[in-house]
Amino acid sequence: MGESGTRASWPRGHPDQGVRPTIGAESQSKRHCALSVPGALWAGHSCRRFYAALILFSFITAAQAATPDTLDRGYAQMYNLQFAEAHQTFHEWERLHPQDPLGPVSDAAAYLFSEFDRLHILQSEFFTHDQHFVTDHKLTPDPLLKRDFEAAIQASRTLAARAPNDTNALFAALLCDGLESDYAALIEKRYRASFQQMKAGSAAAERLLAQDPTFYDAWLAVGVENYMLSIKPAPVRWLLRLGGGQTDRAMGIEKLRLTAEKGHYLAPFAKLLLAVAAMRDHDNQRARELLAGLIRDYPQNPLYRQELTRMSALASRSVPQ
Template sequence: MTPSFRKFFDRWFLTISALGLLAVTPSTSKSAEIAPQSLMQNGFHSMYNLDFSQATQDFDEWQKQHPQDPMGPVAHATALLFAEFARLGVLEAQLFVDDKSYEDRKKLTPDPKIRDQFQNQLAMGDQLAAAALLKNASDTNARFAKVLSLGLRSDYAALIEKRDLAALNYTKQGREDADLLLKEKPDAYDAYIALGVENYLTGIKPAPIRWMLQMGGMQTDKLQGIEQLQKTADHGVLLAPFAKLLLAVAAFRDKDMNKGCNLLRGLASSYPKNPLYSRELVRCH
């Protein structure tokens, strides 16, 4: 892999991790249906507010109440990795808008205990998802647990271990499962972010790189990606805030300050305990 192509993959996975990390679908099995203001929703809301302790408590309680639901341990793994990324400072939107900030970023030093907990939770979720899909191949909850698990593995491989090709392989597998999920349930709006992130972030690359990615089975339509992200932003149950954040970053990259600032103001109002949004609003003054 050439240095320029490697830099592209590094940046691509970094953006996916911070903005698309929490891609979860509200389409669940009957035994663990996510109701309004459920522990699962509360846990993700806490993560958006950077309250990882409360998020973990909610996800642990969800696991106790729904021990066969793969989303329990996968959501727990999400909280672990998201907290680690927050600690390491990779959630700053400036990294995604300004190339120099990305190139000058500090080397990441992961916590080995968090790594082990993260991997154990993913392994548990993978086992539960496989068992559920063996019983019912149309189980959309289990299908998305696979999508999220693969996405988290991709994030860790790219950002922590710097294994770009392994991360790309995880991402492709996850997108294939997301396609299957949306065929089963087209109104699983949170899942559209998995497609939108791939389309947008590859679609903004120069034509030669887009061609190479297409040859590898990637989707590279920028406009379609924005439409898919907008579906999640407008109708998503758990992932709408992250879709809005990615749309804000896209707006800033396109010099559309009005759209980007309006999206950030809405996020800052909804999640006042998350300083990321308020810090990024400085660019709007």
């Protein structure tokens, strides 16, 4: 799988799981070297070379085991709205892992989230009223950011196409589709294009989950499609189903919850969407719990605290005097 294969187990929620050095056929042929270390270590050139290689391999493996922390740090910076730092971290990952499509698509995610922040798209009032999704009023995107966003997406797609059946490549592909769908819908108001990208992302997620059902981040694509389309008016839902859209609200919530509880890179975004869903359902207690957890995990992001404060203010106004 190459470099991209070093993170196959990360979405399970264990980024610090190292890859233990395993001794292969060569070590079996030199079993006598391991039986009496003090004497055998210096018994001959072959044993010395073997132990030198083993030590070198251990150092390399330890370095590989530590590299997931780089991506984790980048996503934490992104969720903390530290976009410059996130870009720097993702660029460092790309430098060290030039064949991994997850590097550039993560960089694209940081571009998209920074644009969301600039345009105030992630505020809950944007999501809790459906008219925000159907207005024809387009926002004004940053053209330079859009250029960099599209370049990062294309770079990731190019790398992913080299190993189309690799789980890491499939994950990167569904991220590309999801990011492009969000950009088209929430910034450019191109709903048809967004719907097509959403379906492509769900298809990629299904291929990935067929290989590995425990790749929990992939369930976000299924959850987003089902939940976001389910809150449309009935005639719109009917048309979406005709076009192949999935509009099962209960399934959407279930898959968002699965990503929030067991996902890795996308768990915080799933929690935000669950908080929004709770607000729409007037389940303020659940929304507060989710927002409080996000505040604890990402204290430098003021959005979560602002939303919690806004909810408290609304609740106090609704209490009879």
